[in-house]
Structures are given as structure tokens and as C-alpha cells.
Amino acid sequence: MHINLTGPLKGQTHVPGDKSMTHRAVIFSSIAAGRSIIEGALLGEDCMSTINIFRQLGVTIEISGNTVTVDSPGFKQFTEPSQVLDTGNSGTTTRLLAGLLTGLPFRTVLSGDASIGRRPMKRVIAPLKEMNAQISGSYHDTRTPLIIEPADITGIHYAMPVASAQVKSAILLAGLHAAGDVTIIEKTASRNHTETMLPLYGVELETGETIKLPARGIEHLKPFDFKVPGDISSAAFLMVAALITPGSAVTLHRVGVNPTRDGIIEVIKLMGGDISVIDQTDEGEPVAMIEVRYTPDLKPVTLEGDLIPRLIDEVPIIALLMTQANGTSVIRDAEELKVKETNRIDTVVSELNRLGFNLSATPDGMEIAPGREQVTTRVDSHGDHRIGMMLAVATLITGEVEIADFDSINVSFPGFMKQFEQLGVKE
Numbered sequence: 001m002h003i004n005l006t007g008p009l010k011g012q013t014h015v016p017g018d019k020s021m022t023h024r025a026v027i028f029s030s031i032a033a034g035r036s037i038i039e040g041a042l043l044g045e046d047c048m049s050t051i052n053i054f055r056q057l058g059v060t061i062e063i064s065g066n067t068v069t070v071d072s073p074g075f076k077q078f079t080e081p082s083q084v085l086d087t088g089n090s091g092t093t094t095r096l097l098a099g100l101l102t103g104l105p106f107r108t109v110l111s112g113d114a115s116i117g118r119r120p121m122k123r124v125i126a127p128l129k130e131m132n133a134q135i136s137g138s139y140h141d142t143r144t145p146l147i148i149e150p151a152d153i154t155g156i157h158y159a160m161p162v163a164s165a166q167v168k169s170a171i172l173l174a175g176l177h178a179a180g181d182v183t184i185i186e187k188t189a190s191r192n193h194t195e196t197m198l199p200l201y202g203v204e205l206e207t208g209e210t211i212k213l214p215a216r217g218i219e220h221l222k223p224f225d226f227k228v229p230g231d232i233s234s235a236a237f238l239m240v241a242a243l244i245t246p247g248s249a250v251t252l253h254r255v256g257v258n259p260t261r262d263g264i265i266e267v268i269k270l271m272g273g274d275i276s277v278i279d280q281t282d283e284g285e286p287v288a289m290i291e292v293r294y295t296p297d298l299k300p301v302t303l304e305g306d307l308i309p310r311l312i313d314e315v316p317i318i319a320l321l322m323t324q325a326n327g328t329s330v331i332r333d334a335e336e337l338k339v340k341e342t343n344r345i346d347t348v349v350s351e352l353n354r355l356g357f358n359l360s361a362t363p364d365g366m367e368i369a370p371g372r373e374q375v376t377t378r379v380d381s382h383g384d385h386r387i388g389m390m391l392a393v394a395t396l397i398t399g400e401v402e403i404a405d406f407d408s409i410n411v412s413f414p415g416f417m418k419q420f421e422q423l424g425v426k427e
């Protein structure tokens, strides 16, 4: 697809609903017997995978605009699916449902697309087995398809070896069935939406560095009407587009600013970017209005440590922002990027270098130097939605490029191009 965005970006908009929270709202609403309404849901391909799997388990889910109405008979009435459950391109669907399905009284099989088939699954299979789950994966329990047989799930005391909300949430979802307590120790915080949202649906738990879920929490889930905040990971593309395009000033309404997700705001401030976060309110999850303006003379920064999980999905677009700084920026402690939809260290570095930017890969991240000498105008999303969108934003600097497999953006942001148009960007 030929893409050639030209700025400035001006005006105000609402970004689509948060992907992580939409998955969780669909899961919790489907477990609870009765009607739950999810407003402002994200209906990208990933969340549709989660919705369609619960439909296959016997939950009625209607969609009207961005409102999702879930009428569930409750988890006890889930019916055995006759087909493989297709998780598409969604790691969140695959890993969270692997946890939930362990306690159901019938066999299920989870499988997704080629990218899901390359992503590591041992990280969920190992702790779930410790909980007595009867789960196995292809290739020595490391890959999909995952086959899950009925089992009596037990409690677990688990120290997280890697900062991953998907692993933590898989354990908590299996733990909802458990006969004993589930305790998770998390040294480096990962996104905490499972912990913030479970109480809204009736399950109280202890949170913080030690997370403690009481036995058989699943019995306590009740319907809840959840209003999904805007996705800061989608807002990130508009924020960076405005920062790098002369004359831009945008206001983004009702963006989720959960402190386990707001690393990009911190980075923009560290770089001297013109950003304000105002009118913060608490709607179960914190939301705020974000104003961003074009900023010349951005400063280089080093990102590392506990900050990385707070911006992990934003690294591709942050890397593009760093190309506009007046010195070399460094991203380290980010090995997790290698096991996303693509190896995002390699795809970010190779695709931006094709456009003439100066990046080099390191074992756990990348270095980003200023300057640019265009090599080609042909780049590739490699089927990774965040790479596709980052490359589209890059055209604000480079002019027209041809992005192969641009449709991958529908995984998380189907209205991406329209949203830019709404802010006055010409294609």
C-alpha cells in the first residue's frame, strides 16, 4: 500500500478503546452469568478473536457500533466447542484463555496464525502445569496448538521470571478455578488491568508486588458494565506524529493513563516534548486528556529497567521519535521485543534503516542516532500491526513509501487512517 501522510495534525479526537482492557472485559463478562455491557470496546481483529471464542463456548455476544453486549449463561454452562479455538494473531487471547480453559470440564484446543505459532508458550504452560493443569503444547510444550484437558486446578506460589501481564493473567485466570490460594510475586510490574478489573466484576484480590487471589474466585464473578478507556498504545502513534510534524497541536480525549502503561508520556517529557496530561479522573481505570504539540530540538534519552514494561508495545513508535532527537538514544533491557508479533528489535531497525534512518540492534534493544540518507521507499510491516503503523507515521518525515502487508494494522487499530484524516492529515 502507498502511504504518504502530510501534516500538520490539528484538532481533537477520541482514540479507539484499549485492547488489553477490551480482552479482559469480554473474558470477565463471559464468565459471569447475566448481561454485561462493554462501551467503547476495541473491535480490532485481536479482540474479535476473543469474542468469537466465547461465542463458540455458548456465550451470546452482540455488537452495535463500539458497544458489546454480552449475555452469558455463566461459565458453568459453557458448551464444548466442536472446532479448534482460533486465536488469530493475538498473544493476549492465546495466553489468557490458556489459563481460563484449564478448569473447564471439556477438552479445548487453542491455535492461531503463523506469528502466534512462533511465539513462546512454555512461559504459560510451565506455571499452569504447576497448578495441575492438563495442558500441552506442540514442539516440547513450547508452541501452539495448545491442548487442554479437564483438571482440578490447585493454588500456586509463583515468582514471575519475566515481566509479562499475559503470563500473570493466565495464572490468575486458571487461579479463578483453584481450590487453594494463588500468590504471584512480581518484581518488575507489568500492566495490571487484570488486577484492576477483577474487583469490578466481583472478585477481590490483594495487589502490589505480591498478588493474592483467594480460592474459587470464579464463583464470585458478576456482570458489570465497563466503559473502556482509549488505548494509550494507539494514542502513541498520534502523539508521536504531532511531536515530529511542524505546526501540529492535538488533543486526545479519555485516554487510559494507568501507571503501568504510561511510560511513553514519561519518555516524551524526558525528551523535552510538549505534552500535558490534564483532567485525570478514575473510572475504575485512570483516564485523562492528553495535549501534544510539535517540538523541535528533542533530547536523546536512554530507556531501561522498570520503564520498559510500561512502554513495551510503544517501542517501535518511540524508536521513530528518537530518530528526531539531537543525539543518540539507547533502548536496553528490552529482550521481550524479540517475542512479539515479530522480533521488534530486528523489524524496527531493518525497516527504519531502509528509509535511511540510523539504528543499530543490540542484544537487548537498539541504539538510535540522528541523520538520514534514504535507501529505498519499499518497506514491510512483516505482518506486525505496530510496525505497519510506525512506518505510516514515518512518512510524515520521509514522504511517500510503499508498505507491504499494511492491512496488519487492523489487528489493533482498524480506523488508523481515518483518525489521521480527522486531524487534518492528507494522504
Ligand SMILES: O=C(O)C1=C[C@@H](OP(=O)(O)O)[C@@H](O)[C@H](O)C1
Pocket (backbone or CB within 6 Å): 019, 020, 021, 091, 092, 163, 164, 165, 166, 167, 169, 190, 191, 312, 313, 336
Ligand atoms: O496482557 C496484555 O494485555 C498484554 C501484555 C503484553 O504482553 P506480555 O505479557 O507478553 O508482556 C503486551 O505486549 C500485549 O500487547 C498485551
Ligand SMILES: C=C(OP(=O)(O)O)C(=O)O
Pocket (backbone or CB within 6 Å): 046, 089, 090, 091, 092, 093, 313, 340, 341, 386, 412
Ligand atoms: C504484543 C501485542 O499483542 P499480543 O501479545 O496480544 O499479540 C501488541 O499488541 O503489540
